[in-house]
Amino acid sequence: MTEKLVPPFTKETALKKVQLAEDNWNSCDPERVSLAYSENSAWRNRDQFFEGREAIRSFLADKWKRELDYKLKKELWAYTDNRISVRFEYEWHDANGKWYRTHGNEQWEFDEDGLMRRRDASLNDYEIDEKDRRIAV
Template sequence: MTATPSSPSVRPPLPPFTEESARAKVQAAEDAWNSRDPERVALAYTEDSAWRNRDRFLNGRAEIRAFLADKWERELEYRLRKELWAYTDNRISVRFEYEWHDASGQWWRSHGNEQWEFDAAGLMRRREASINDIPIKESDRRL
């Protein structure tokens, strides 16, 4: 059976990307991550997606889903902004920042960049993320 744009295994916009479609893909990712729903977010990745997130290496949707569930249990009131940095046929680079607080109430701002590679159905098959965290005062929040 061939995947169609309305099936869950296809995630428009599809490569090859234009500036407009790359921006739409970045916005869709930002919206999904801000939902803090591991199930929803994991559906954007191939079943065998490979991730590097900081110093962790994940393989497949199941590991991604578990990672995200754990992340959002620790990173409370998480709020993210992504910005398109560059794109090619099936790759997009973004810069991002997000804010969150831990269980003790300490607020953090996390900055980073990601490189994404997509399959023909618009699912992300590879994600490389470099992220740095800095403690902030609640009064210094931007998001």
């Protein structure tokens, strides 16, 4: 049986929650990723604001059509009872083969069932040479 990771978080459960999120996002499967969020989850991603699982699935599907060979690494930054903060970086290339690294921070808030009800993400991209990639594929 899989351990249910619900608030209040401990360091151990927060680390597991972050690793699970990393694994899910690296699947590049919008359906799989969306199941970690509540039905009415509210998101801010860069300058986009939206709500709900269907909007999340749509956003992720569009994202992974543009961000090819996506590979992500997340790191626990802080946690409290029902909140987790992470820093992350990921690498990807566009349709022209130009590689990028994206750095960012996310603030997560969870409901009593352990589903993320709020995600607030700030991130920046910059171009890299393929030879300078740091995240294993």
